[in-house]
Amino acid sequence: MTEEINTPENTAMSSPYHAGFVAVIGRPNVGKSTIMNGLLGQKLSITSPKPQTTRHRIHGIHTTEHFQIVFVDTPGMHLGASKSINRYMNRAANSAFGDVDAVLFVVEAGRWSKEDQAVADKCQNLDVPVIVLVNKIDKFKQKEELFPFLQKVGEKVPFEALIPVSAYTKSGFDAIETEILKHIPEQPAIFPEDYITDRSTRFLASEIVREKLMRTLGDEVPYGATVEIEQFKFDEEENRWHINALILVERPGQKQIVIGKKGEQIKQMGIQARKDLMHLLDSRVHLELWVKVKENWSDDERALASLGYTEDHR
Template identity: 85%
Template sequence: MPMTDHTSEMDATTDYQAGFVAVIGRPNVGKSTIMNSLIGQKLSITSPKPQTTRHRIHGILTTDRFQVVFVDTPGMHLGGQKSINRYMNRAANSAFGDVDLVLFVVEAGRWTKEDQAVADKCRNLDVPVVILVNKVDKFKDKTELFPFLQKVGDQVAFEALIPISAYTKSGFEQVQAEILKHLPQQDAIFPEDYITDRSTRFLAAEIVREKLMRALGDEVPYGATVEIEQFAFNEEEGRWHINALILVERPGQKQIVIGKKGEQIKQMGIQARKDLMHLLDSRVHLELWVKVKENWSDDDRALASLGYTENP
């Protein structure tokens, strides 16, 4: 459930609370879904595939009592020696700096080497850690979770350990209460109308990439990225014109993205346009193109030109 008490007018008094909260964990534990739910709207893209999140993104929730700046990050992962893997791990590690609280997300009943690597980093932090055990809805008998919760609790010194379900939204009120215990008293960090530190153009590219992640098989999405070439509002037509270039690494991937008689890319375009209209609150004309750019994911210069930089 989204955090409540949305602001009408900011009242920056000494009682006001504001701070940064990092959401960390290995890939595919539900970090982005949790952040989206806590702020009450979709900012980070989601899919069932690991490593859907590639960038660090701030999701900002402002009420008349507090402002929480959530830092959503790529999952910390082992293996994967390409430049893009190193970039994602740097982006994930950057969340540890200058935050007031860390939400360490793990999956109920499953503890991996990647979870252990995140736990090891948490041991050296000077800020409080709250463990969120996600996907508890998979357990009908919650007593079966007790040994796992004990195991997780032994790995990290934590302020609270909260079983939650991003799917059913259970436990989120307790998460909110725990966050507010650790936010410092200070004025808002961002203006009250900000919901993210990322541009609308960036969010548009991510929406298109989400459709790729959801529609295609296991291999192609990891060899694909999206670049927005045109992003302009036509006053006469009263609609946005967006041209998105889907970059893949091999000709075979291009054919898969396009699909038989262009049906695959057409369906992805329909779904992306629907989300873009919601994002922009306006009519949208969207065109998708596919181009082969060999080895883009292991080329530091290519990554930088495509927006894979430490500072958004």
């Protein structure tokens, strides 16, 4: 009779598989997308220092041999949603609460605003565990200075765990994953193992261009600016992608800002975007950028729908 030795490999093989959805929520500009990218181990959601960079709900899929976590990155929840696009972003953020197994509520270390409180109020009625991530702790040289803020947050939010993290240094990321795995159910993978998102490559291409727009212009970037991909095709003879991206703005003066003096701004956007697109597509890319004025598109429900600002994004 041969006795089977219980090795770590055997134990891992026999352990049940876990898979589930985890929403990443918070007010604008607290580092939600950067945290999700870090947990995924690759860049998926675009980032910039400008608030409300994320406008769409995006699924980031992290698959291993033993579990699959589907992160739901959302636009920042904000007050004063006066325009149609603001209302769309709040709807997209609120919709993330449905059918998830846990919530990551991201706040900024040392700062608690009315918008943070509004998100905390929504967490009061959730029937899933809330994991509070206190981000940007690298701002504090003396960690004990952070303790009063952690206590304050703990009194405002009904949390399952409170984890100090730094999206910049990835401090605390192992603790986040460990905590999540306590709450996602035992079940097969939700998506195929080679999926990193449920979004199309065409959508990711438009987001890359929009990120470069925001990063190149900084504070000058028009809020009413978006990107529409007009051409997205692979030329087999040339062995490269041909991508035409249209940058839409709301006023003629904004068009000049995007183009820049002697076209320098839009040229820089194109150079940077092309590098990321080549990495995304693992191929050569010919990219053309154009700028067009479409007045008040951000406050026009029909225009928003035509540009992909809809709940059904697939």
